[in-house]
Amino acid sequence: MTPSKFDVEKTDLTVGPYRVCPVPTGIFGLDGGAMFGTVPKVLWEKTNPPDEKNRIEMEARGLLLKSEGMNILIDTGNGKDFVAKYGEKLGNKFAEMYNIEDSGPSLLKSLAAHGLKPEDIHHVILTHLHFDHAGGATTEKNGKLVPTFPNAQYWIQKGNLETASHPNLRERASYYPANFQPLLDAGVLNVIEGEKEILPGISVLISNGHTQAQQMVKITDGKTTVLYCGDVVPTSTHVKIPWLMGYDLHPLTLMEEKQKFLSQAADQKWYLFFEHDPYCDAAVIEKSGHDFAVQKRFWL
Incomplete structure (x- = not known):
């Protein structure tokens, strides 16, 4: 991993009954130009240096909410069984194109570090069904694709499933x-519609800028709040309103959504949790003129 250019503070975070635990699922690479859209390379390469193919390092980072008798996982990363899922030709091309590391962290390794097996997960909240967020939701077993977490209920927005x-x-x-x-097929996918609390202290907020009906996950106890940003704010360098991805379907909509959500986050000192930032897990932001800036970054 490229050394971070940021100062990052180590902290432990608990929200209500939940211990907040990052779940690294693996490093991969995406084209830097695609990740930063219209932002000039001379700006984004200062914080996210590319390799010889113009790919920047990306983390696929889930979040584990661990409490007494309840383990909740938010997003599942790429998944590693590409050939089993997509066929040999597409699976190998898939791993090569996105520079997906075979070694290093994985979803199940990271959960095992917390003393958990797939059977120990009770709920899986998927922000949306893009492969780098939902790839670990299913796995191959005895020649058949099945839910990775056999005892879990999964959650997704109706609009995103459609x-x-x-x-x-x-x-x-x-x-x-x-x-x-x-x-x-297994009857474990709970299809919900709109913003609502789905589990105690855990609610979803809807964004339609990156893709249709992506759900960010808000965890709060009234004092401390964590917002799992998904692809609304994929890395800490994307907290600036105009810093969008080329992958975003509706850029103007996304800018309006970022203005709304980040204003709340700055005013109320929420922790923003980043799914794709290889240099930090989370950050607190502040207003900076008509925009936003990172106040402090954290490893959790």
């Missing part, structure tokens, strides 16, 4: 039935 089931040409390469059809 989009994943009938993807547009732009997103066809990001949505794969292998990542969600086994959940439907």
Whole structure:
């Protein structure tokens, strides 16, 4: 991993009954230009240096909420069984294109570090069904794709499931039935609609800028709040309103959403948890003129 150019503080974080635990699932690479859209390379390469193929390092980081008798996982990363899921040709191309590391952290290794097996997860909240968020939701067992977490209930927004089931040409390469059809077949996918509390102290907020009906996850006890940002704010360098990804379907909508959510986060000192930042887990932000800036970064 490239050494961080940021000062990052180590801290432990608990929200109500939940211990907040990052779950690294693996480093991969995406084109830096795609990750920063219209932002000039001379700006983004200062904080996210690219390799010889212009790919920047990305983490696929889930979040474990661990409490007495309850283990909740938010997003599942890429998943490692590409050939089993997508076929040999596509699976190998998939891993090569996105520079996915075979070694290093994985979803199950990271959970094991917390003393957990797949059977110990009770709920899995999926922000959306793009492969780098839902790839670990299913796995191959005895020649069949099944839910990775056999005792868990999964949660997704209705609008995102509909989009994943009938993807547009732009997103066809990001949505794969292998990542969600086994959940439907097993009857474990809870399809919800709109912003609501789905578990005690855990609610979802809706964004339609990156893709249709992505749900960010808000964890709060009234004093401390963590917002799992998903692809609304994928890394700490994306807290600036105009710093968007080329992958975002509706940039102007996303900018309006960022203005709304980040204003609340800055005013109320929420912890923003970043799914794709290889240099920190979370940050607290502040207003900076008409925009936002990172006040402090954290490893949790």
